[in-house]
Amino acid sequence: MITNKITYKNIHNRFKLNGYHINLEQMYYVAYSFIKEGEPFEQHVGNFLLDWFDEKSYIELQTSGTTGAPKVVRIEKQAMLDSALATGDFFGLKPGDTMLHCLPTNYVAGKMMFVRSFILGLDMKFVEPNSDPLKNIDETFDFCAMVPLQAKNSLEKLKAKKIKKLIIGGVKVHKALEQELEKLPMEIYETYGMTETITHIAAKKIGEKVFTVLPNVKVSTDDRQCLVIDAKNISKDKIVTNDIVNLISDTQFSWEGRIDNIINSGGVKLMPERIEDKLSTLIPRRYFVFGQPDETLGQKAVLYVEGEPMVIEDAVFAVLDKFEKPKEVVFIPKFNETATGKILRTESMQSIGH
The missing domain is CATH 3.30.300.30 (ANL, C-terminal domain)
Structure with a gap:
């Protein structure tokens, strides 16, 4: 896919937010409205949108702090755009597809859902992030991202085919939940990634063991058998992780555990x-x-x-x-x-x- 004609200030003409077409000028109005009048979760969105459409070429993101103290990392907006395009290619997302956004936008996963929606031209419904995001949802969506707790609490609604394609990340999917998800009549993927890789760089269908990387990503291992990620569209330098993996090829691996543990x-x-x-x-x-x-x-x-x-x-x-x-x-x-x-x-x- 050609990306050099697309900049981070592009908003696809098919992009919708909660049912309304929004262009760049209107996006600023939405951002200010969220900040001044919105709930706390909406204020995070407003701040992110203003950061995204300012003149800086980068966004500062905070890591989750799973394996050490949380830290702030600087990510280029062009890299986030390229990540959004890779996700679109991998999961077959096309302009006009409907998407439910139910993740907190003060973390990278929630921010990237917004980037994907206005870069790929998705019709996005944005709801308050909570542990039961489908509780008051009656519509059906083409695409959604959740953490495992949200997926667990949404099993009944998912059985009713409210989501056609679901990605789950943030935490490893517990085997008991995986067994429940395997029964559902939809496409469900577990993703692998971190803040430094701008959310996921690989995914696998629920029930499978092997992750496949997204476009323009290659993987290898170091002498500790830990995963090394080569994703030049995301990072100029290779990203060395502490995740022990079984390397299948330069595009596939299975996750075994953390070397720290x-x-x-x-x-x-x-x-x-x-x-x-x-x-x-x-x-x-x-x-x-x-x-x-x-x-x-x-x-x-x-x-x-x-x-x-x-x-x-x-x-x-x-x-x-x-x-x-x-x-x-x-x-x-x-x-x-x-x-x-x-x-x-x-x-x-x-x-x-x-």
Whole structure:
């Protein structure tokens, strides 16, 4: 697709916001109205729109803080535009397609939904981001993006085919939810990405293991087996991640876990995400596995479960290999999490003095 004729100030003539065609001049009016008279979630939109259409060539975005302190990164608007075009190509979006926007716009995923809509010419309905976005929705939409909690709370509406094509990101899709989503009569994709990659750079259909990258993206691994992303339209430099992957080709990979989380227990390297995946349909609450110091083993695997103490039968751990079985189970009343729903493991443990 030719992109050099399209600039970030282009607004497609098919773009609609909540049923109204809006041009560049009207976009400023909408932005000011949101800021002056809107709800807090609308004020975020207004501020973003003014930032997008100003004279600067970049936008400053805040990372979610999942693996460290949140930080501000500077992203070129042209790179965001190119990302929007790649998403359109990958998911087959065309001018006039209807889209439901239900993500918070103070984070990159919500911002990119706006960019996609006015660059690709989508007919967008924008609603307040909450945990049950389809609750008061009667229309049917061609495209929507959600986080897993929203998808979980929307299962009944999704069964009624309210969304034709759904992408889910922000947090890994839990296996129990994945099994529910596989039953639905629609196209559903789990996406892979981060703020630095301007949301997703790869996607896979729900139920599949292998991610396929979007157009103009290539992937490789470093000597740690961690993913390296080469997306020149997004970043001049290669993006080196801490995500351990199984590389299938320069366009496909499967995600295995985070190198930061690996537990070295008695010389055996344990991957918490692999353990969590095996337990995913057996523990009816949120949980995670983390390594803690141990005099004998160096590190031991500890299972942290959200909520009040409960009995977890030993048989639950039969699905695990001998060395994977947690040496301790600890209950945390409420996990700490980012605004996008990612569990902050370290902060959650620190909340109970671990």
